[in-house]
Amino acid sequence: MPQPTQYDVHVNTPLTNISVAYIQEEKSFVASEVFPNIPVEKQSDLYYKYVRGQWNTDEMQDRAAGAESAGSGYSLDHTPTYFCKVKALHKDIPDQVRANEDTVLSSDRDATLWLTQKSLIKRERDWTGQYFTAGVWTTQASGVTTGATGVIAANTSNTVLYWDNPSSTPIEDIRNSKRQIQLASGGFRANTAVFSRSVFDRLLDHPDLVDRIKYGQTANPQLDPAIVNKRTLAEIFELERIFVMDGVYNSAQEGGTETNTFIGGLNALICYSAPNPGLLTPTAGYTFSWTGMFGMGPMGNRVSTFRMEWLKSDRVELEMAYAFGLVGAEFGAFFSNVTSS
Numbered sequence: 001m002p003q004p005t006q007y008d009v010h011v012n013t014p015l016t017n018i019s020v021a022y023i024q025e026e027k028s029f030v031a032s033e034v035f036p037n038i039p040v041e042k043q044s045d046l047y048y049k050y051v052r053g054q055w056n057t058d059e060m061q062d063r064a065a066g067a068e069s070a071g072s073g074y075s076l077d078h079t080p081t082y083f084c085k086v087k088a089l090h091k092d093i094p095d096q097v098r099a100n101e102d103t104v105l106s107s108d109r110d111a112t113l114w115l116t117q118k119s120l121i122k123r124e125r126d127w128t129g130q131y132f133t134a135g136v137w138t139t140q141a142s143g144v145t146t147g148a149t150g151v152i153a154a155n156t157s158n159t160v161l162y163w164d165n166p167s168s169t170p171i172e173d174i175r176n177s178k179r180q181i182q183l184a185s186g187g188f189r190a191n192t193a194v195f196s197r198s199v200f201d202r203l204l205d206h207p208d209l210v211d212r213i214k215y216g217q218t219a220n221p222q223l224d225p226a227i228v229n230k231r232t233l234a235e236i237f238e239l240e241r242i243f244v245m246d247g248v249y250n251s252a253q254e255g256g257t258e259t260n261t262f263i264g265g266l267n268a269l270i271c272y273s274a275p276n277p278g279l280l281t282p283t284a285g286y287t288f289s290w291t292g293m294f295g296m297g298p299m300g301n302r303v304s305t306f307r308m309e310w311l312k313s314d315r316v317e318l319e320m321a322y323a324f325g326l327v328g329a330e331f332g333a334f335f336s337n338v339t340s341s
Contacts, residue, residue, distance in 0.1 A: 035274075040082070056186045092311065132267055133267075137333060139181060143336070151176070163199065175237070177270050184330035190271055194243045194244075268334070271285075271332035
């Protein structure tokens with residue numbers, strides 16, 4: 001063998017132009033997008049809620065000459081509250097680690113990205129537990145293999161055929177749920193849908209939806225490819241926005257076998273979400289983000305770096321303070337386990 005060999009003339013060192021980290025894109029998470037965000041100065045407070053049913057009654061009466069007009073009024077509920085719990089997580093950087101790390105690494109950068117990823121997963125899972133689950137919304141339905149009721153009604157145990165069954169009717173199911181929302185909410189049409197990735201992918205291939213696109217039943221058929229996507233689904237369902245929950249969560253304990261699942265499960269939510277928060281503005285939900293603490297961003301989050309001298313380490317810490325408020329259960333329809341897988 002000729003000397004020196006290729007192993008003699010080169011000592012492996014870490015590349016400086018590439019590293020691999022498993023960071024999910026922020027757009028995979030929907031918790032900060034579906035419902036309006038309300039920056040709040042105080043950790044807890046009250047807000048006013050008008051009594052809904054009084055706004056759609058008819059008290060106007062004929063008025064005789066010289067007589068008083070009929071009188072009416074409305075009630076206010078001042079009991080709704082929010083409380084922004086503070087969540088926090090830190091990553092320590094020991095001096096010995098910082099002094100010995102290769103140039104391709106950056107402990108401060110990596111710690112910030114690590115904590116940001118953890119915060120996105122936490123917020124998404126909290127949002128799912130508050131909104132994206134059975135027993136929350138006035139109108140709800142679950143998927144079944146056979147024997148679906150085929151009718152969506154409020155405060156009833158509704159069932160629909162799994163949407164990955166070619167015989168199912170997801171278009172009718174969603175439009176029926178929208179009518180129920182309109183009735184239950186006093187006239188507000190649902191404008192938003194949230195689908196888990198699994199449910200959205202099944203809808204993409206449903207024959208009813210594919211046929212609607214194929215035969216030009218969208219606003220611009222000449223511009224649309226013969227595939228179903230978020231824009232064309234929104235047109236078919238007559239919705240303004242569609243969100244797909246792409247966030248993935250590993251439920252394993254640290255060091256255990258990786259067990260990844262989609263945070264959204266097999267579920268879907270149809271709801272009315274106000275385009276912007278404001279006075280006299282109803283909506284299915286609000287997010288209250290506590291911005292009153294020093295350094296808090298508009299979503300109630302801050303990253304701090306400070307010295308832990310007794311540990312001979314620097315600490316990078318991320319905090320979040322928010323509350324998910326269910327403002328109107330009647331503004332939503334939830335489909336649980338609506339596909340078989």
